[in-house]
């Protein structure tokens with residue numbers, strides 16, 4: 001007998017759902033608006049949608065599994081996409097994000113794409129995906145802690161700058177020094193020491209706002225995972241895992257990717273901005289090759305997560321203020337670049353947070 005899931009809806013009602021189809025089902029051609037709509041494929045998608053609870057984007061009235069695409073089936077695809085992917089085009093492509101979301105936890109044996117997919121399909125196997133989720137899921141709360149410590153240090157450094165010097169008769173002159181060490185740490189990575197106080201304060205607050213946005217990205221990722229259907233929110237397994245792992249990448253993302261949207265509201269794709277590699281990667285994503293992710297130490301990965309977040313939450317590729325990679329921890333000039341360069345370098349944000357959290361335990365390069 002078919003297993004049923006009872007799901008409480010937000011309006012207080014209950015709905016029973018058909019069991020979801022076996023993970024990994026595939027279609028030979030696209031289904032929905034403008035698709036090839038082979039009857040067998042259409043039936044596959046209709047019954048898959050019927051298996052989704054209305055609260056998760058499934059149709060409220062079950063679709064007829066008749067192999068014919070009409071406005072009701074297209075509307076059901078769109079409803080599902082809006083709910084699960086955050087956008088909709090009314091079409092399910094083979095090896096596209098919609099079928100991967102529908103067929104479950106990645107690792108689907110989907111047929112090769114006939115037409116270019118709209119967004120990156122997950123290429124991680126189900127086992128890799130599980131390892132990815134476990135690893136990232138355990139690191140993100142700690143990355144958020146590192147960021148909080150960076151922000152506390154920024155606030156303490158700022159208060160130190162605003163405080164008047166100790167007077168001669170001050171009974172507790174040492175209290176005036178609270179924040180001096182935190183300012184020294186900010187100087188170590190961002191080189192503000194030659195700047196006037198007003199500039200230092202502005203730079204401290206600018207860095208703090210970047211960390212604010214990083215906190216938001218992590219919080220949303222943890223509370224709303226999976227947003228895109230397979231990884232943990234904005235943090236996703238690299239769809240080209242083997243390729244980039246061979247190049248020794250540990251993570252990648254896009255300048256200002258967090259806010260990157262097309263005029264129609266869909267996420268920008270790598271091809272929209274002449275990215276040299278794959279053209280179909282969602283820019284509002286931070287990618288990790290799973291193979292690399294599993295071999296690195298926690299501290300290395302935590303620094304990497306914050307480094308990537310700096311690119312991701314900072315300004316977009318067209319802004320001169322974007323956060324780039326002007327230097328790295330492995331370069332001799334890491335701690336000697338000028339003030340402007342340090343403020344526009346992702347690695348500096350990663351290390352300031354690392355040392356804020358770990359204090360004297362940090363080494364460069366971190367491990």
Ligand SMILES: [Zn+2]
Nearest residue numbers: 307324325346
């Ligand atoms: Zn970078």
